[in-house]
Amino acid sequence: MNTKKKFDIMNYFNVIRTVIAMVIALLIVFAIIFFVSEEPVFAIQKLMLGPLQTKRSFFNVIERAVPLIFTGLSLNIVLRSGIFNIGADGAFYMGAVIATAIAIRVPLPNILHQFVLIVAAAIAGGFISMLPVLINKYTKVDPTVLSIMFNSVFYYLGLSIISAFFLEGTGTWGSAKFPKDAKLGNLIKGTSMNYGFLILIAAVIFVVVLMEKTSFGYKVRVTGINPEFARAAGIKTGKVILLAQFMGGIFAGMGGAIEMVGMYKRFYWQSQVNYVWDGLLVHMLANENPVFIPLTAFFIAYLRIGAEIMSRSTDLDPEVVTLLQGIIILLVASDRFLYKFKQKHEQKLALEQAELAAAQEGGNA
Template identity: 40%
Template sequence: MHREVLFEIVRTAVAILISLFVVFLIVFLVSSQPTEALSKFLIGPLSKVRYFSNVLELSIPLIFNGLAISIMFQAKQFNIGAEGAFFMGAVAATVVGITMNLPRIIHLPFAIIAGSFIGGILLFIPAILKSKWNASELVSSLMLNYILYYFGIFIINYYLRDVNAGYMVSYPLNSSVLLPKLMVGTRLHYGIFIAIAMIIIMYYFLYRTKWGYAIRMTGLNEKFAEYVGINVKKVILYAQIIGGIIAGMGGAVELLGMYTRFEWQKLPGYGWDGIIVAILARNNPLLVPVAAFFLSYIRIGADLMARMTDVPSEVVSVIQALVIMLIAAESFMAKWRHTMVVKRAKEEFYVNNGGSLQ
């Protein structure tokens, strides 16, 4: 297992390095100031506290969605409804933040819990369809995203819209429901600690509890899981519900930490980004923040490069596409993996037979 983990880490690192090398070539070909462009891309996010705080701010929703997708992918449930659950989690937090007037110690947690609850309930829909009728969770969750988007926009625009604001936004949220800022002069908020707490909780859940073991075994081999007595249908249900809870929580935290009103008039896209994060992290909760930080770092770097040089920010799409393509390719670095497996087999053979490798 240790060598498998090492292989995946090295494989991912090589994929990232190859994609960065390709981007460097593109920059040198299209830019009249390639050195300056690459400097802004690679070092720009570290040049000011404000820029680095932007990286951390962007990491927060990526962590929540990457974690949500990872839990579902661990059970081999390709539910991509985190986008809709994230959006509706923010809508639920908006409803609580506008219609209720409670003390901060109650109001803020209640809004986050409401977003989490809604997210879990909504992703129960593709989960029950898969568990009861074997409907593809990929298709049902994809369609559900757009249903939830239009339903959420309907709630905001027809019941909570501030007609005096001059644009399509909700009424202001009560101050008692807003997450406080962590650093003065930045938008970085205490939601980052909630994200870190969820990483620790989900890692413990997956690798230290019987329910997490059931999720992992179902994902590895559903038939074997059934054979050893695991209730696979139950696992299919709660894996996707937990993913929905985390995504909904992420939507609530993002809204309450970064905004004073509900301002989204389209899906924010963090659910789709969560798929990229989960792929980079190999569905491991402990690697999710690393993957989220990497993705947010190159996006902020690309934005700085686009604003200060002649290279467009779309180069980050090249990195994402190449990394996903290389990681998804089963034969990428397969020869090295085969060499590792053969070497390990030889070592075990000699040890078991009282010999040793020279």
């Protein structure tokens, strides 16, 4: 008896659907560029190949992708628990603030200094991410509303802390310089790519294993998909949801710390970071699979760097990427996109299974 499984392309339907959406969006943007640009071919060349033309440009893509990956990982854990908590910006910003405070005020040896500030920022991010769910438990205020509100609350709190205790007092707004022991050193000379990238790789592996290979990840997924079934199966859904918020917040806080002491010499952020919407896009394009989060973040970062290069060389603005993102979101979010293709395939598969069952019954008769 042949037990070999037949390859079914529909097992990869969501991935294929996302890739097709990206290709369609690119083609639409290319068509628009041909209509509005005086040098459309040159503009498209700069958009698509610009980031590969110099070493600096390529590593700028990786540097731009790092915070997107951290927020994508954060939201991957948080959202799969079934709670639409988008407070990653508050955790990210406060992670950077706490990293700044420890970098400037807590003298420690080199590696220990970096370790302590990253861990402290990660823990703070975890607790910040838990707040909307904790408050919802006792007040029934919607956690989504609370998370959006807390993004602003923690931004102003962080800004006040920096302004009150860490400003250098020079003509420009900014904290005192970070000591060398607190900075993450460069990984590749001639670029801003730092050792935080190695921490990021470890974080991606950790989240993939956590969410796809452990009982905790299973409980989070089941709770998010069907909380009633999860409770009937003996899963303590309240505890799982709360822990998922904490774990997700850890990576947002960690991302803020690594971005700050890896990319900057001092704290400069006077505006909200607004990475949460990018992280949401990354999470959505990855089809909730943490394995694909680095790829989708790289794709978005690549297009943004390409758009910036294009705008410097042509008559087009970099906002063309915003249009591209909007088209992709519209297609991916639409349940009807490629629905008929999936429906026809399922009907064909059902017919084949019915014919096989009929043949087996005839053979047994």
